[in-house]
Amino acid sequence: MRFGIGKRQHVEVGRKRTKIAGFALVALGMCVPGAAIAGVGADAGAEVFSRCKACHALERNRTGPKLCHVVGREVGAIEGFHYSDALRQFGGVWTVERLSAFLESPTVTIRGTRMGYGGVKDADERAHLIRFLQASAQDPSLCP
Numbered sequence: 681m682r683f684g685i686g687k688r689q690h691v692e693v694g695r696k697r698t699k700i701a702g703f704a705l706v707a708l709g710m711c712v713p714g715a716a717i718a719g720v721g722a723d724a725g726a727e728v729f730s731r732c733k734a735c736h737a738l739e740r741n742r743t744g745p746k747l748c749h750v751v752g753r754e755v756g757a758i759e760g761f762h763y764s765d766a767l768r769q770f771g772g773v774w775t776v777e778r779l780s781a782f783l784e785s786p787t788v789t790i791r792g793t794r795m796g797y798g799g800v801k802d803a804d805e806r807a808h809l810i811r812f813l814q815a816s817a818q819d820p821s822l823c824p
Contacts, residue, residue: 722812723812725808725810726812728800728805728806728808728809728812729809729813731800732797735795738823739822739824741760745758748823749817749823750779750813752774754771754774755768755773756770764790764792765792770790779810780803780806780807783809783810784799784803785799
């Protein structure tokens with residue numbers, strides 16, 4: 681028996697494996713101050729972030745913009761980085777929800793983005809990655 685929690689997350693009653701962790705981490709990240717849950721998902725997120733390093737760094741622009749303080753930042757706001765018109769028009773703020781949707785499928789979420797990455801399809805991995813980005817923003821040695 682399955683109970684829906686959100687898009688693609690579910691809990692299977694009577695089985696040991698559940699897929700609620702990603703949902704819980706995203707919800708927890710929205711409700712609890714960053715320092716209180718700094719370790720939750722951050723280690724697993726560092727592993728996921730290693731895939732992003734081909735184009736991104738935390739502290740400086742590369743092919744993609746720097747990612748320090750990305751959660752809560754205005755979309756397209758890094759001075760000196762040349763964003764696509766599509767991303768600038770997307771506008772708003774990178775909330776946990778918006779960032780998760782973008783990371784799941786960048787070219788579907790923002791048609792015309794130059795980010796050619798296929799996305800992080802696994803909800804748990806996205807939640808861990810976002811938690812890593814939030815935790816990194818609290819560490820001056822990673823995000824000066």
